[in-house]
Amino acid sequence: MRSNQTKRAAVSTIVCLLACAAGAAQSPREPDWTAVQTETMRHFQALLRLDTSSPPGNEHRAAEYLKQVLDAEGIPARILAVDPARSNVVARLKGNGSKRPLLIMGHTDVVTVDEAKWTHPAFSATRDGGYVYGRGAVDDKDNLAAALMTMLMLKRLEVPLDRDVIFLAESGEEGNTSVGIEFMVNQHFPELEAEYCLAEGGGATRINGEVRYATVQTLEKRGRGIELVARGVAGHGSVPLKSNAIVHLAGAVAKIGAWRPEIRLNPTTRTYFDRLAALSPPDVARHYRGVLSADAAVRAAADDWLFDHEPRHSSMLRSSASPNIIAGGYRSNVIPSEAKATLDVRMLQDENPEKFLEDVKRVVADPAVEVRFPTEFSRPPGVESRLDSEAFKAIEASVRRVYNTSTLPVMSTGATDMAFLRAKGIQCFGIGPATDMEDGPKGFGAHSDQERILESELHRFVRFNWDLVSSLASGK
């Protein structure tokens, strides 16, 4: 009896092994990558060829395309719009609910183009020399195509999911969020509600054709203008006055230009500079390490170097203020009674706005100059996405598998749609394809006059997206 049972168990194990092997061969969980590449290129080019430049947008073109592709696959997609010409698309693959959903998104709008400057027409999606050219190639139709392909693959391969995977293609990211993410968050939040979200804002950096590291956006600054308004007595230009508003304003602007608000790090920037130092040659690494020093003099010296050589890194250390508009005077023989400058202020998330305004007043130190906020923040405050979260660890693991490199969390100095989701408690991570570090400065980056992506990196990004989403959602 006992021996019979053992024998039966052994036989059934063998049968099971054979059946399992056969089953695995019949329904592989790994996509057919050759076919995926062909399909990726088809959707990517189709999306690039839809002119969704904003203004006016016309993102409904992309929305309808995406809905038709998703519907055809048996993934019901909904079009949601406050303005029918600027619609959004949302679709969901159901999981077993043991984990909270994952939102994957890309924006459908692109910035406008100056057609005369494009060698390959901006909406032609021309393939040339291993690149695809077109407005949106790296902002953000790359993320859009990758998220779409991941949805299609998850559905086709019937990947069992621990959590719902939600796809969102939103309009209006480039300067008109009221029709896109704001509308979706305010009117349709239950359809987006997720534990984690993946959007644009990161990428892998190639130097001499080799990926050196990947960045993942986990935090961004908050933008809000500050105005400096100088007031004085109007008079005849032939009689210089001490109260000349332009003189007072110029003095105030010069002081702001020379001002360097205090350095304040957070988990993202601390980890970023630490990991960047480990990847950099010693002469540069010492500046990144200097930023992390407990010694204020060492920190200041490192900051000086960054301000001279890598200003974006200097901005990542602090809330910043850049005087970008100046207005005053209307004819040369009139001393104007008023002159105004507008500062672009980018605050750290933990900045106290009122205190910052007081700091600006203290720096300006001129009773003839009023310092004020003319408007509210353009985006709500949000909490930094956690570096010890399941999502960040999954990103690091996928980066290692697909790019064989390390991941640096990064704080954007600019703003993204993720701010609206972070404000609702969703932990968002900005990802993106690999690009050559020198490609942007050469004029091939986002918003440039010859935007392009390497075909090989588009395909690798789809693999990365698939690897990351399937590991985070299927619990593999």
Ligand SMILES: [Zn+2]
């Ligand atoms: Zn973008």
